[in-house]
Structures are given as C-alpha cells and as structure tokens.
Amino acid sequence: MAEQFKEQGGAATMDPSSFYRWLSSAITRRIMAPERLTKNRFRIERQRVKSGAKHVIEYFHQVDDGYSHLAAQTLAGIVERYDIELHCYLVKGPQGKNSAEPEMLLELSRYDSIQIAPHYGLEFPKQSSAPEPALLELATMILAEQDNQSFVDCAAQVGDALWGGDRARMKALAQEYGSSLSTEVAAKVAVGNTRRARLKHYSGAMFYYGGEWYWGIDRLHHLEKRLVQLGVGAQTHSSLLMPQPKMPATNLVDNGRLTLEFYPSLRSPYTAIVFDKVVALANDSGVKLNVRPVLPMVMRGVPATREKGLYIFSDASREARESNIAFGNFYDPIGDPVRRCYSLYPWACEQGKGTALLSSFLAAAFAEGINTNNDKGLKKVLKKAGLSWDEAKTIVGQKGWQSLLEANRLAMYEAGLWGVPSLRLINEKGEQLLGLWGQDRLWLVAQEIQQQLAARQQR
Numbered sequence: 003m004a005e006q007f008k009e010q011g012g013a014a015t016m017d018p019s020s021f022y023r024w025l026s027s028a029i030t031r032r033i034m035a036p037e038r039l040t041k042n043r044f045r046i047e048r049q050r051v052k053s054g055a056k057h058v059i060e061y062f063h064q065v066d067d068g069y070s071h072l073a074a075q076t077l078a079g080i081v082e083r084y085d086i087e088l089h090c091y092l093v094k095g096p097q098g099k100n101s102a103e104p105e106m107l108l109e110l111s112r113y114d115s116i117q118i119a120p121h122y123g124l125e126f127p128k129q130s131s132a133p134e135p136a137l138l139e140l141a142t143m144i145l146a147e148q149d150n151q152s153f154v155d156c157a158a159q160v161g162d163a164l165w166g167g168d169r170a171r172m173k174a175l176a177q178e179y180g181s182s183l184s185t186e187v188a189a190k191v192a193v194g195n196t197r198r199a200r201l202k203h204y205s206g207a208m209f210y211y212g213g214e215w216y217w218g219i220d221r222l223h224h225l226e227k228r229l230v231q232l233g234v235g236a237q238t239h240s241s242l243l244m245p246q247p248k249m250p251a252t253n254l255v256d257n258g259r260l261t262l263e264f265y266p267s268l269r270s271p272y273t274a275i276v277f278d279k280v281v282a283l284a285n286d287s288g289v290k291l292n293v294r295p296v297l298p299m300v301m302r303g304v305p306a307t308r309e310k311g312l313y314i315f316s317d318a319s320r321e322a323r324e325s326n327i328a329f330g331n332f333y334d335p336i337g338d339p340v341r342r343c344y345s346l347y348p349w350a351c352e353q354g355k356g357t358a359l360l361s362s363f364l365a366a367a368f369a370e371g372i373n374t375n376n377d378k379g380l381k382k383v384l385k386k387a388g389l390s391w392d393e394a395k396t397i398v399g400q401k402g403w404q405s406l407l408e409a410n411r412l413a414m415y416e417a418g419l420w421g422v423p424s425l426r427l428i429n430e431k432g433e434q435l436l437g438l439w440g441q442d443r444l445w446l447v448a449q450e451i452q453q454q455l456a457a458r459q460q461r
Contacts, residue, residue: 064206068111091194254455271318276441331371
C-alpha cells in the first residue's frame, strides 16, 4: 500500500478516483486469487462432510430464455451421472441495473442457442421467434407445479413445445404433469428470485454449487470437473456430459475476402482474455481483421451492480485458468486510463499499431498489474506496443476519438449486439454470416471460417 501511495506522490496528492481505483483493484485481486478459491472450496467441502449433507446443485430456470432451454436438456444427465441432489427454481430474467438490454438479450439467447445447440448434442428450433405469450404462460404454470424430480422429467419437454410453438403438445403436458394457478406461479417465481438474490446472482440458466456459479451449458464443464475431482460419481463415463468445444484446426486460409469484425473494450475482463486469440485467429486464417473498440458499458452510462461485476471477473478468471492465459493481476483502468489510451488509438492506427496498443493496454491492466492512470504506466504500455512515448505525450488526451468509438457502438447495436467482446463474420458482399457475443464463441467463429472456405473451394 505504501508503494502505491509513493507512486502517486503521497497520500495528500492522491485524488479520490485514483484511491478508489487502487482500492477496488486490490480488493478484486484478493477476492479472485486462485489460492483463495482453493481454500474456499476446501472449507466448504469440509463443512459438508462434517454435517453429513449431500452434494446439492441448485438450478435457476428462466422460461423465456433460450439458454435455459439448452440447460434444461442436461438436467436428467447430471442427475444420472453424479451423486447429487438437484434443486430447481423458476426465476425471472435480469432486473434493474443487472439488465442492460433485456429484449436484445432474449433475442440473442434464441439466435445463439440455434447456433451452438448441435455442437453440444442438444436441440433448439431453427428460426425460433419469441414464444407466444399464452404458450409462455402455460409453460410457466406447468413448471411451477413440479417438484425437483418431475421438473427434471418435464422441463426439456415443456421447452420443446414452447420454442416449437406446439400448443397441442403443451396442453398434453399440462394434462400429464399438472399446472399451477397464476397466483401460485407468482409465488413460486418469487421464491426462486429470492433464493438467487440471496446467493448473489441475477440471471437465468444458472447452476450454483458450493459457493460458485456456473452459467448454462457453456460452464457446465467447470462444474463437472469439480464434481469429478471430489469423486461425486461419473466414474463409468469416459468424458464429460458437456465438454468445452475446441478451436478447430486452421486448415484452410482465406485471401482477405472474409472480414472478422471485433468489438472490444479496454475494461472488459472477457475482452482481455480473448483479444490476442482473436488477432491470432485472423492471422492464421487469413481473414481481414477490423478492430472496432467501444467505450466500457459503465462509461456509457450503463449501470452495473457489484454482484454482476464480481461474477464476471470470477468467471473470466476461471476461463483464463482453463486456457492458461495470464490474468488476474488487475489494476482497474476505468475512467481516465481508458480515455487516455483511446485518445492515442487513432495515432497508433496511423502507424499500423492500433491493435498492438489495445493488446498491450489490456495485458497491463488485467495481467501485469500496471497502473495505467499515470505517465509511467502508459509509457510501459506504449513501449510494449512499439510506440514512441516522446510522440505520444504530445498527443495523449486530445479529442476526436469519441466519434470513432460512438460510430463503432452504433454499428454493434445495429447488428443486434451490445456487449463486449462481440464478433461478426462478414463476406465479401458485406453480408453478416455470423454475429455473436462473448469470448466463449470464438471456436464457433473459427469453425464458420473454415466452413465458408471449404464451401468456396467446392464451387
């Protein structure tokens, strides 16, 4: 701590924003430290053994969410493979400050589920639109009537009928499994929302086990590996129920006819762990890379709660460890550090080093613990990017970059995306072939590139 104050010139000269940035960074680093995670897991398991309790997984289902329908298809397999109790809850989607663009998120959940379902051996109806209100209401009434076991038995069937728009099938399921009254439904959802809030989360399609959250089918492999390490069943299976998709081999190389549009942000943990991988994919596959940075959401006036921030950072940390990516030595760049770097971005692009600047800054903030809020830290960022500090110091802080980033944001929203990192694959006609949100979709982009190149060879 004394060293941090010394760097700022003493406590008397440390402005409140700098102090907050240092303090929040120190707290985040401590909370997310791998050794702390290991200790927490050991403590939780020791308490469970001492009490004689079973391993309990809690699942939170959002009926109008595409990701929840995919997750529902795994419930029976989880119960069959692992010696656990599964408790199922109905919940609403993210509310208030935890929900940036609720309608866009629901639309994306449908589009994204269509894209990824086959790769996990699951199903989601193609060209699926928002579910009919009456059908959605009946689906919720059916699920609200179930206990934990019957929820596992029927949740996927109810989802199939809902997303397929099958009224006859839904009515048959209501006859078979029963349905609750509207007043009972509200009470059941309230119980789920309350339980989720108590455990400090906000979203649907979530699994909770032993103090940690796992989002949908994309994070089930983390939960499964934890259960396997604890010896909780699955000994008769040679692979996980929902293994993480792998990046395909780059066998075919493009000649720049395909464009990979990449929307990063300099304060996004997920951007930090995927940025260099996106650049490498473009280089290896020969597609043209168009990097279009945007302001962080909180700097665009989009609120975020502490629970959301902690989940995102802990999840990104877990993803980074899984891929052996340097991450976690964090020094928050929110505010002026981000602005200062972006003010240099157009100048860096003129020298062909705009991407290198962003990569260097993200590494400094999320992996190297460098305070990018002062000249000393920014100088390190520029040196690593191959840029001159002597030139940069005469430019840093200049205006004009804001319009560029705003144009990027508008283009991202126009494509139906709003979060970072987002990726769009575009053909030579300017048509979007794929538009996805999240660092955990890079494998799908890479696969689409190879499929497009293979199809071109056959023509």
